Amino acid sequence: MVDTTKHPYPPCYNAGCDRPNCCYPPGSTRVEWPELVGQSGEKAKAVIEKDNVDVTAILVPVGKGVGFDDFCCNQVYVWIDKNGNVYQTPVVG
Numbered sequence: 001m002v003d004t005t006k007h008p009y010p011p012c013y014n015a016g017c018d019r020p021n022c023c024y025p026p027g028s029t030r031v032e033w034p035e036l037v038g039q040s041g042e043k044a045k046a047v048i049e050k051d052n053v054d055v056t057a058i059l060v061p062v063g064k065g066v067g068f069d070d071f072c073c074n075q076v077y078v079w080i081d082k083n084g085n086v087y088q089t090p091v092v093g
Contacts, residue, residue, distance in 0.1 A: 010056055010074055010075075012070045012072035012074070012075065013072060013073050013074045014070065014071050014072055014073050015073050017071060017073055018071050019071075019093070020032060020091050020092040020093050022073075023073035023092055023093075024054075024073075024092075029051070029052045029054065030048075030051045030052050031052070031091060031092040032089055032090065032091040032092070033047065033048055033051070033076075033089065033090045033091075034089045036048070036078075036086045036089075036090055037086050037087070037088065037089055038085055038086060039085060039086050040084060040085060040086075041059045041078055041080035041084050041085060041086055042059075042084070044057065044078050044086045044090060045057040045059060045078060048076050048078070048090060052076075052092070054073075054074055055073075055074050055075060055076050055092060056074060056075055056076070057075075057076045057078050057090065058075055058076065058077050058078065059078050059080050060077050060078065060079055060080065061079075061080055061081075061082075062079050062080065062081055062082075062087050071093045072092075072093060073092060073093070075092070075093070076090050076091065076092055076093070077090070077093075078090045
């Protein structure tokens with residue numbers, strides 16, 4: 001069982017990939033969401049997790065990204081501004 005007290009999201013899975021399109025067969029599922037820029041981070045999280053059931057969207061305030069070096073096929077970092085809105089295009093990885 002995963003200890004969610006330290007990590008509230010699944011462990012990283014990368015399948016030997018280093019880019020979003022490597023994680024899934026072409027056209028099988030979404031790997032980026034440019035239309036969510038400017039939207040609420042919470043709304044974006046719900047949309048992403050509905051569009052691609054294999055990923056967990058993780059809200060990260062801009063400037064708090066130090067240490068996110070692993071590429072994960074099952075995670076999408078959603079960078080949010082001080083107002084809680086999506087700051088840049090969310091992508092798998």
